[in-house]
Amino acid sequence: MATRPVYRLFAHAMLIAASLLFLAPFAWMVSTSLKHESRIFSKPGEPPQWIPRTDRIDANGNQLVTYQDQTAVNLGRNEDGRYILDLDGSQVSASGEEFVVQQEIELHWENYAEAFRIIDFPRNLRNTLFVCFTVVIGTVLSCSLVAYSFSRIEWPGRDLCFILVLATMMLPYQVMLIPLFVLYKNLGWTGTFKPLIVPAFLGTPFYIFLLRQFFMGIPQDLSAAARIDGCSEFGIYARIIMPLSKPALATTALFMFLFQWGDFLNPLVFLQDDRQYTLALALQQFQSQHESLWGPLMAMSTVITVPVILLFFLTQRTFIQGITLTGLKG
Template identity: 50%
Template structure:
């Protein structure tokens, strides 16, 4: 191996070539980031700048008018509060339900664990279109169409992908502490509450971030279930910027910036956990 190492080292590119490698990487990042730049730049442009051909990279005059107009044209804060309400409750539901189920799948020795794991995995593969209509009919029968219940309740009953993710994490944790607690006569729930939950914190945080981003960005469910404009989340509220014949691009982009920021902020905070979580589902 030492010989191989030597040969490989000798064949390595010289230092200046290695330095240039950053260029294609930066190029890749620029391509993916450019739309963000357009969003930001448009949000701060005056109308004349927005409708200039060819488009300018930066505003010639920077203005906050679009943000003012955005608050003026739609009940932005109301929609933001609605979105936050739905996302917050969904996250709460996920935190309460998913670790419980994951624990039953990973650390309790009972005959149901294996078949239930299969069911969780199969459920992840079912196209949502198949269940969409009967679920709508259930809520319709309960008189809950036009309320937030259809957007929030499912999270309290566990999301298969997040259950699976936390389960994978728990499986990799050694069971000694849990066994010790059981031998000491702690009840199953006490063991869960005081030992499993603290251990599983990284996985639970990841699941919470996933759930928040999903609820925050969800389009289809609010579209199906919310009818009263008072209740709109931002996802469906933004359409108000589209007029009969024209689109208020400036205010729309300003609202888009504000709508994106919370999810962006949360993602950057939990970036490491989050990216780990994405690979968990796919590689293990």
């Protein structure tokens, strides 16, 4: 769109304003996670405190204040309600408006230590990573195989069957959840990681779709040439299609990892013992048992969020391409 400078300026102003609104919750999370308990709950009318600060005090625990550009010690109020300040050994009285309480930045990392005391972080992290990696491997393997069948081999009824794959994508998960729970319970799988992991090896429609779209774009001549050379179908899959599809495979792995990292419903329904909990489930349990420990709660939320944000920044291009690939080119 051709844009006049005045629109550009307007757009900039709007984008900056919107960005600040979108970033504010993140900043608030990190800020709260580093605040001392006493600073988390604000006084009425006080604006939100973004940078964790505490009042400066001297060795006797008295507030340090700035009075007439000098540092003084606040010794408290006298009987008329005025403050007594110690200014280099001489005492003066001042009203509350005449001085400013000195503050310093103080980061309270003990919120993180407290959070790690309440939940068994190493164990929950290990569980999460185990489930994430297994599910990623299962998904990439199964979905690429199935997508290969729907894009690189001609067979009767292929397109009709593919519509069936797309249709399953529209099924709400809750519709399958109860019978799946009963099935896994009868198999003795509830309370283990199996209900989270095994389905990944059976393919996920969304990623079958994504990979099929990508495989379709690879020239069929490559397969034809390999077939003439006597290469088996599996050989073509493993040695030609897979190496050429690294970007799509990376997108699949990335999306699946992020989904699994944050998944809540499956761990909630299928896991029983808190020693098996994933980080997402552990955070929810933590919240339900210690609702007002906002410092440690925000610390834990930060800990769960930072890895995915880092991952996102490292893989941003793969990410946006993947979304638009699946979203539009259907």
